[in-house]
Amino acid sequence: MWWIKNVHLVDPAQGISGIRDILVKDGLVREVSEDIPANRAQEILGADSPEEIGLVDGQGKYLFPGLVDVHVHLREPGFEDKEDIASGSRAAVRGGFTSIMAMANTSPVVDHRALAEFVLRQGQRAGKARVYTAAAVTKGLRGEELVEMMDLKEGGVSAFSDDGKGIQSAEMMRLALEYAKLTGLPVVAHCEDESLAAGGAIRKSETSARLGFKGIPAGSESVMVVRDVILAGETGGKLHIAHVSTKESVEAIRTGKARGLDITAEVNPYHLIFTCEDVTLTDTSYKVNPPLPSKEDQEALWQGILDGTIDMLATDHAPHTREEKARPFGEAPFGINGLETALAAVWQAFVAKGILSVEKLIELWSLNPARRFGWEAGTLKPGHPADMVLFDPERREVIDPAGMESRSVNTPYLGREMRGLPEMTWVAGKLVMKDRRVI
Numbered sequence: 561m562w563w564i565k566n567v568h569l570v571d572p573a574q575g576i577s578g579i580r581d582i583l584v585k586d587g588l589v590r591e592v593s594e595d596i597p598a599n600r601a602q603e604i605l606g607a608d609s610p611e612e613i614g615l616v617d618g619q620g621k622y623l624f625p626g627l628v629d630v631h632v633h634l635r636e637p638g639f640e641d642k643e644d645i646a647s648g649s650r651a652a653v654r655g656g657f658t659s660i661m662a663m664a665n666t667s668p669v670v671d672h673r674a675l676a677e678f679v680l681r682q683g684q685r686a687g688k689a690r691v692y693t694a695a696a697v698t699k700g701l702r703g704e705e706l707v708e709m710m711d712l713k714e715g716g717v718s719a720f721s722d723d724g725k726g727i728q729s730a731e732m733m734r735l736a737l738e739y740a741k742l743t744g745l746p747v748v749a750h751c752e753d754e755s756l757a758a759g760g761a762i763r764k765s766e767t768s769a770r771l772g773f774k775g776i777p778a779g780s781e782s783v784m785v786v787r788d789v790i791l792a793g794e795t796g797g798k799l800h801i802a803h804v805s806t807k808e809s810v811e812a813i814r815t816g817k818a819r820g821l822d823i824t825a826e827v828n829p830y831h832l833i834f835t836c837e838d839v840t841l842t843d844t845s846y847k848v849n850p851p852l853p854s855k856e857d858q859e860a861l862w863q864g865i866l867d868g869t870i871d872m873l874a875t876d877h878a879p880h881t882r883e884e885k886a887r888p889f890g891e892a893p894f895g896i897n898g899l900e901t902a903l904a905a906v907w908q909a910f911v912a913k914g915i916l917s918v919e920k921l922i923e924l925w926s927l928n929p930a931r932r933f934g935w936e937a938g939t940l941k942p943g944h945p946a947d948m949v950l951f952d953p954e955r956r957e958v959i960d961p962a963g964m965e966s967r968s969v970n971t972p973y974l975g976r977e978m979r980g981l982p983e984m985t986w987v988a989g990k991l992v993m994k995d996r997r998v999i
């Protein structure tokens with residue numbers, strides 16, 4: 561049982577952003593009040609003595625509902641040299657994430673029930689973050705044949721996604737939305753038209769021309785977003801657009817929402833922090849798909865966040881080994897390692913500077929994703945699971961591979977000092993990270 565005192569609790573679902581005390585017992589939040597006297601705390605918790613209660617002084621710190629990340633690559637089965645479910649879920653709680661959704665682009669692909677159940681079981685076995693999984697939309701991510709959606713839903717998957725690849729056939733996407741609708745689960749769309757994107761390494765721009773790369777035009781994403789919004793309209797399906805990175809995509813989603821369609825969208829925080837102009841040939845950790853946007857596209861992403869067109873942030877945690885990322889820029893795989901640095905990155909770039917409010921941050925990264933994917937998370941209302949993060953806005957740390965839980969270190973922050981980090985994380989009332997160490 562826990563008693564956290566004098567902490568700045570941020571919980572948009574309860575309309576709270578202010579100093580509170582909070583009591584936790586048997587995995588659940590029991591009480592949230594402005595001031596809880598010791599005898600009352602002992603009574604509510606049913607403690608025989610004050611020593612039984614874990615007391616945390618939250619002065620100067622924030623308490624958040626655990627962050628919810630709907631887009632992570634945990635790489636198991638098949639690519640355990642990059643990450644596995646245990647290491648990824650440890651990295652999650654170290655970074656402040658208590659619920660995560662694994663993508664299906666493993667080897668073999670999560671396109672059948674037994675494998676989905678394996679992923680969920682491995683998540684439970686790891687006993688850190690709550691691990692949810694998406695199943696593929698099409699068998700083997702080949703874009704040719706739908707998976708058994710109903711069977712996968714019964715196996716416990718939370719969404720369908722061919723993430724890592726765009727579904728090239730419009731008819732296949734239409735079918736996917738139609739069948740997924742029967743399951744009640746969303747289709748998570750990785751929008752990328754291969755005829756436009758193929759062979760590119762970074763966003764088509766002055767930088768790509770200067771560095772001598774074939775650029776990936778913004779349209780390779782936007783044309784598919786437009787298509788998928790139209791198909792969501794025709795089918796009435798549930799659509800979630802992954803890692804939105806262009807102005808035209810934001811516009812299409814905004815139009816779709818205005819029509820009342822069942823659409824949500826996420827943005828990868830790195831697309832808000834870096835632009836294609838930051839890319840250098842020497843650092844492949846900036847190579848990500850979709851590629852880092854132009855300044856103009858980045859501004860449109862912000863507009864989308866501020867007016868509610870974009871519903872959530874998602875790390876798109878995409879670990880790759882040092883060997884793979886040591887290849888020349890054009891040949892290195894796409895992806896940025898996110899779980900352990902993303903919250904700090906957003907905090908120091910935007911929240912600390914007053915560009916993004918802490919309340920909006922929690923809406924974007926805890927409440928909204930939990931609601932969209934139907935998970936019991938995103939709030940610390942009494943009676944709800946005590947998935948929580950004690951966050952210290954002043955805490956500093958140099959990002960060092962030795963301290964990281966992820967098996968991979970492909971982050972632009974390597975060796976850099978970050979300010980504003982989670983200090984303690986609980987999942988279902990159990991302390992799983994203390995003082996930057998997973999326990």
Ligand SMILES: NC(=O)N[C@@H](CC(=O)O)C(=O)O
Pocket residue numbers: 633665723724725750847848849850876878879893894895896
């Ligand atoms: N985002 C990436 O750059 N890479 C992801 C695939 C994806 O999310 O598209 C990966 O699996 O490595």
Ligand SMILES: [Zn+2]
Pocket residue numbers: 723724725750802803849850
């Ligand atoms: Zn993707």
